[in-house]
Amino acid sequence: MTKENLASVLARYPANRKECLLPILQDLQQQVGHLGDDLLTEVGKYLNLPANKVYGVAAFYDRFKFHPKGKYHIRICNGTSCHLEGSATLLAELEKCLKVRTGGTSRDKRFSLEVTTCMGGCSCSPVVVVNDAVHLHVTLEELGTIIRFMKEKTE
């Protein structure tokens, strides 16, 4: 994110107002995709907060990400319905095949994996979302097809 862009985002919020911290971080994350060190420092300066405080608050909340997403961002639902239909097995398979940890990005930056709470597809569980494509009633076999497709596309 360029300096001008950052300044234009910050300008939407009053300076030195601590309660704007979460909205600012949410705004930045939506535009950049993740919160880098430099962004956190700049936000801290703007709100007159030490960077460790900014990071401390941001790290408390699940939705803030501090690393870039992969080319394929995979979200797997771990709501009650999806769990009952076996989302844990799917998650283990994804971690194994894509060599990526939950909440992390693979080393080659191809895949990132996120476990979410209910996504709203309780009647079509388990739900896996790859970038914006929603896959419903996913079985292990279908997941294999999805994984193969993603791997071929990023080779």
Added chain:
Amino acid sequence: MEKILKNYSNIFDRATRDELALISREKVTRPVLYVGMGTCGIIAGAEGTLKSAERYLSANGINAELIRVGCLGLCSMEPLLDVQLPGKARISFHHATEDRVEDLLNSVFHQTLDTDSVLCQYQNSGQEEWTGIPAMGQLPFFARQHRIVMRHAGIISPWRINDYLALGGYKSLYKTVLNYTSEKVCEIIDQSELQGRGGGGYPTGKKWMVALGMGSDHKYLICNSDETDPGAFMNRAIIEADPHRVLEGIAIAAYAIGASDAYIYLRSDHMLPIDILKHAVADAREYGFIGGNIFGSGFNLNIHIRLGAGAMVCGEETALIASLEGRRGMPNSKPPYPAEKGLWGYPTIVNNIETLANVPAILENGPTWFKSIGAKESRGTKIFSITGKSLHTGMIEVPMGITIAEIVHSIAGGVKDGKTLKAVLLGGASGVCIPPANLDTAIGYESLHDIDASVGLGGLTVLDQDTCMVDLTRYFMEFLQRESCGKCIPCREGTRRMLQILDDVTRRPREEMHHETLERFKGVVELESLAQVIRDTSLCGLGRNAPNPALSSLKWFRDEFEEHIFDRKCQAGVCRDLRTCYIEAAICNGCNICQKKCPENAIIGSAKLPHFIIESKCTGCGICFESCKFNAIVFK
């Protein structure tokens, strides 16, 4: 001021009955198509339905209106497509996926309905009914429901304020700010005996009176809609279906306590409710229902939308306030209660969105009407989101006092695929499981207390014979442990230790002889007392309720725990580490598929002869189970 009043009277006074009927679409002059586009509908493919319907209309040159509505509540039948022809009753098609839209619309416009694809028809007065199609009230799913908050869900468009106005929306606010004092509003709500729907069940009127009695120049109202509980989605669905009802409730509540700023704290995971609510706030501001000098009464209200960032503990009111102030969402000990000292030190009322959405109806119909609904100690209705293994899943609004059995068997249609019911989980992740023997308990804050359960936020999960209670308990414990904010030790360390114990129980033993087995037994022995300590000593509701699933499943399903601990078996075949697959020789025809798929090469056998699984190699992954077309593989 005059402009605002004029705008308002334009809608109610000038509009004759016919005009209102047109806006509310009681009568239509051209065909109207409705697509259920809540988040659940969109996931099921409603975007495709909408596009397909658009294509059909333009290809056939039909002049029709296409409307996006919220979720009707019957999520398992989505996507839903409704059609209303002039003079005919509105009918609803279920499973109207993209590829089926053309056939369905053809059948309506050519009047050759296939009754199998029709869900129901709406009952509108003075309109010709379709023959052979059940009315909505006749379907078991809707018959036992009583809808107050969800009255317009799936019927009106959440994007149009006029839809809500035509059905009498914002009338209660109008009446309230012009006729009642703040004290009177609090009194009405107190008389109605409305209780907080966020789980606590505290009388709303009493809470408001405390805030009203505080002599402070600033007061705040917070609408809590941060549901992070897995399997609970009623808050989201209320916003997606009828956002203006929520705004009206907020405005009345703010008037009652004398607040001029209201915050709506929304969950940030779903974009749709955020967009809908922003749109609704802008519309309401334009019409003068929120903003400065509402209806010329001198009452000012600003509504701010704030997004949560994915912390379950922020559903707790003091944690929510901390989050709004830009701090970590950690709860504080009470007292002081937020009603006395809340956001930035000012009196603050935090109400759940469902509580607030009940308010307009109470002011419209009076407290006596509200008291006549529901049970003796718990008035009104409650929304439940039904998930799990029932035939129908979705959202229902039922009067308090209905039994759990009625919800599960009559409304949700019982367990699907002819399986047997094992338990019902009430209240989401920190809820309580209820065995079939106790299902005759009535829903209500008092009555559920007798069986150690609570309504909670209103998540209801139906579990069938294939569910492993130990695994489910472990799953909830994992969730709660992750969501524990870390402020108080019983919750932070206690949930972690409980998870560890449950992990030991469900994990494959590396060796059965020494230390590990001892650890497992030691843990299990202490599990119950640990749970009790967490329940008694935690700071907030999240911690206090965290051991609920473990305690209740230990109480009702002790056999299953013992089976896991002593026999190292999982009868339901869910705990991956404790199961081995087994091939029924009588069914297996030797097709070889499982042998090829097995990642551990644990399956042997020659073609066209029954295969065999080597138990020591099998990891219980279940790939063979999924790949077998003849159901020859079972878990043991």
